[in-house]
Amino acid sequence: MVNYLRYPLRLKLGAAAVLGFFIAALVVAGMIVWRQESLANSVGGDVTWAAYKLDREAIQLRDKLDEVNDLDALRIKFELLYSRLNILQRGDIGELFQRIDDQTQLIPAIASQMDILDLQFGGLERLDEASRRSLQAALDPLIDLSQRLVIATNTHLGKAKQQEREALQWLHWMLLSLLGLMSLSILMVTRFLFREARENAESRRAQEVLRRRLEESAQKAQDANEAKSEFLATVSHEIRTPLNGVIGMSEMLRGRPLDPSSRRYAEIIHDSADKLLGLINDILDFSRIESGHLELEHVDFSLQELIEAAVRLFEPRAAYKGITLTSQLADDVPERLQGDPGRLRQVLLNLLSNAIKFTEHGDVSVQVSYSADERLLVSVRDSGSGISDEQRHRLFEPFRQGDASTARRFGGSGLGLVICRRLVSAMGGDIEFISRVGEGSRFWFEVPLRRANPPEQTNKSAEPHFWPALPSGQRLLVVEDNAINQQVARIMLTRLGCRVEIASSGEEALRITQGDPFALIFMDLQMPLLDGFEVTRQLRRRADWCARVPIVAMTAGTFGDEHARCLAAGMNDYLIKPLSSAQLQATLHHHIGGMDETTSIPSEDGRAGEDGASEESASEPIEASAVDSGNEPRLALDVLDELHEHLALEDVRKLVNVYRRQMPGRLEALSLAINNGQVDQVMQLAHLVKGEALSLGLCQVGERARELESAAQRAPHDHLTMLLDALENCLSPSLDDLEAWLDGTSLRPIDMQDSRESNAE
């Protein structure tokens, strides 16, 4: 019905016209057929024949009158003549004759004349001259009448035929014109249909164009969103680096003797920077989730430990505010579950943090249960201010908080719950809450988590790596335009026993590489004029060693297809700034690593990296337990010697004291970060600890910190705690050793010059 209504009027009219003309043509054709069956047509010939025969029989009878003598034969002739009259008066013929004879009344006259003859024949005894005369006298008018009848019949039939022909002609013309009109209408309808089809096609095409445009704009919107996320991530990342400087420096400042107001300022700087770092980390997390870079772990973990650690973390704050903080695990919660404990902890900590933040007095409790269909339900209940209905719908939106006053009073990025929701839904679960203003809130989330398989204790991937020592004295080229980054790379690579040359631009890199070959080139991607891609392409085009030398990209960007573009340009690897020495070490091992991967004794062979075999060597690092620190040296004497070369022993001692005072704070922060599941924070701190330790020659502590840093990204919470314990454990023996070295050095003369030279060769 809807379709029918959509047909245009002209099409409906056209179809109606075709139908009308068709019916009319049928009627006309029917009339033609019916006409042909009319009386005149069917017995017209018979009528003429009958009239003619009457006339002829009458003439024959008159002719016979004189010749025949046999009265009986003559009678038969008369009978035959009489039968003709009967035929004229009966049946279809009779009917037609009545019409023909309407005006002239010939047939009644013929009949009466015939009756006269009949009477004469009846009274006839014999045939004599007199009777012949009288019969002839009666026959003559009959013949006259019959002749007139023949003429009348012919005239009538002729006229009838003509009329008939004219009528038929008219009908035929009618039929023809109707057929013509019908064809015309069909033509029109066809044209309409064609036009209709064309219009349909046009509108379809228009829709198609519209659809494509919409798709394009959707794509653009998506691209813009991605660009925004990337920008956020980049900016956060960029902010974090100087922020670390601020935090570190303010920490240093706090460690110095200061007057009270300076100390207060330093504290404020430190706190602010810490908060800022937290916000930045939130944003980084959020943008990572937004751009689909969220990857979930699937490891076994103890739920009870996780919950207890989280609660323990907040206990001091709760106690400070006078809030009771309790947790309750239902009996049926399995001991171990399989999933991403770090993300689970993040969600729980967020909810707990909010609960405590918004509760002034009363209690906060965590309740955990596990359903039969393997879903974990965690709910956090507080007796805080509650959430009004107006705030309700804004709660899970990014960058929104309950209301503006909340933001002013409590701070925060407004991303916490958004991140929680994204994380929970990434795990396939739901997060919800109920709340009443003034009575408190209850937030809960439900995620499907399977029971863990019986523990097998093969956590290979989480084990830290021990690299075999590098062939020392490798010549490396760092192509980098930023002066600070140049220095960082130089120091780190020199620490790893390499000789470093710096090219400050792409042009310089091309020039330097004209000379002696390098074992590896680190290539910054973003440089003015000639960028890293182009430099690499030009190097690869050369016929000399440059075509084969490993080139490793260094970039600050972490998004997009940069990695693929690097490989396409001919690079071998890809490092993300800020560079960590673990990363660098792994990269160096991968590309120019020592031939013998089973040994951890520093190799003297400086040329190993230039062999073609460097590609596959050292790709499989040796694995060892994190705590198995057996006969590892605690101090890097060469570093200490170097330190001593630049600083007075007294200054070194001061530095060590500062370090000694700082370390408990660092370790505490690390522990907090690990418990919070703040991977980036852990990495940052571990990196800091590592850097400090290495610069003081505390190589074992540095190594532990490095392990922690490199494991932070992947290893489960338990393992990180273990690594942190290992770090803590080796700290005081190392410091003792350092004290001993300081004491020892102050007593003996310095001769590190020789040892250094022997190492360099």
Place this chain on the structure above:
Amino acid sequence: MNSITYSLALFLLVSLSFLPAHAGSLSLPQPTGNVLLEVSGDIRYTNAGDKARFDRKMLHTLPTHVLTTHTPWTDGKRQFRGPLIRDVLSRVGADGDELRVEAMNGYIGLIPISDVVDYDVILAMSMDGKPLVIRNFGPLFVLYPFDENPDLNTEDIRYRSVWQVAKIHVH
């Protein structure tokens, strides 16, 4: 069916009716009254030279067929009686494709044998119980069953409907 088949069928009919044992009793007697019909041509049984002559009595010995029908030449529905033409032909042992029927006034109609085999065509002798006289198509009238077969109402059949029949020639 073609003419050969008709001839064959007729021949079979004739041979069955006129077995040699009955030939004597079935052979055509001499007419005693006025001769109404003279059959000539390809016939086996004759009573006047090579012709077979029938008077009213002889025709009455043949099974009488009643045909009630309209005709183009009469008003209303009429009841006609008379022998079937194919019975007449059987009686004379006719063997041919066509009948040439001649009227007293010299009119000649040609009737294919197939007509009298396919349709119950009679040689009407009376209408509504009264014998047909010359004035009324008599004494013999070839009449097709028009009402039974409406498609017979054509010019052709009307020309074959001979009245005042005097002679039939089989060939």
